[in-house]
Amino acid sequence: MSLARATTIVLTSAVVLGATLTAAPATASAPAAQSARAADCSVWADGRLHCGNKRGAKGYEHRSYRSAVRGTLTTTFSWFQCWGPGDHHPGGNNVWYWTKLDNGQWGNVPAVDIYTPVDPAPGLRQC
Template structure:
């Protein structure tokens, strides 16, 4: 590729453009503000499009999915302990869905917390 006035090179997440150095960070960190707890509730980034479950466990039965969490970031009311999941713990956060407004549980692996349960979040 031929550039008229500047040479651009990208190596391992770094982009050199002329005399400027741009450092690309993880997309998740750039897209989501830090999590915080206020009055026992959690405000945090999360995977959008995840199912809300009737109980703090995954199930093979479709009727156990009560809603879908489409928003990101989201509000989480509190936490419970339930089935162990891919996040390496058994913490689930209770929230309200974006389709029907029903409440349900999301595994902590879908919430971008630094630790679980997140400090300052109430137990349900």
């Protein structure tokens, strides 16, 4: 697939996603909204996981709540470079995702704050 075609597919997906999120009723239940976000969660042509996330999710220096907080995700849709094992978290596993936080710092975000249908996300490399 050419880069131009892959870019077109990614941009078209973003437009469709934006229209879907804009058209969603404000009264949608939390579980239904979370299911919709999880359905939009996938590894794109750039090799990154693009997925909905909890607004204000913290990114940590290490894959542990005991490590320093590097920043937060202020948006509700982000990309994640890779995943790795760390401390267990309330999501019931030990998967953490590595990303550039909204303040420009890199950090580890626990999977419980990312709306993935399964962890680790299929197709995303381990780091």
